[in-house]
Amino acid sequence: MALAELDVVVLDCPDPRALAEFYAGVLGGTITEETDWIDLDLPGGRKLAFQASPGYVPPRWPSADGSQQFHLDLAVEDLDVAEKGVLELGATPLDTEDRSRSFRVYADPAGHPFCLCAC
Known part of the structure; x- marks a missing residue:
């Protein structure tokens, strides 16, 4: 229970x-x-x-002394389309260089990390 x-x-x-x-x-x-x-x-x-x-102090990513604590994983059909959309809305890329992976990491406008994940 x-x-x-x-x-x-x-x-x-x-x-x-x-x-x-x-x-x-x-x-x-x-x-x-x-x-x-x-x-x-x-x-x-x-x-x-x-x-x-x-x-408010945003988390630093990646950082051992200012860790992210947690992040949101957001499932998307198309990483490229979703990436374009979140960037237009004000997201900041944090880890997007490896285009062969099934996820990309961004920060929202307040600095919280989140991932776009291919579903």
Whole structure:
């Protein structure tokens, strides 16, 4: 028997609205805004949330002393098409040189690492 059920993944950031709009552009969904907190209701019933964090410092990737803690893996049909889209939305490439791999690593506009993964 489980003790809990995962409700939502929350990303701390300096501007919750801007980051919610970035991920809405990548994943679709509907934004619901509260004070210093924004939910992104995703297709299929899942949810991401974004919380204002004064003094936010983005993770450094890769870095042993400023590790990423965790990242999102996003499944995509076409890596090249998805890459073009996330870059247009404001993502920064972190590890995209090896085009033979089935994944590429980016940072969202607040600096959180995420991967586009071929499905």
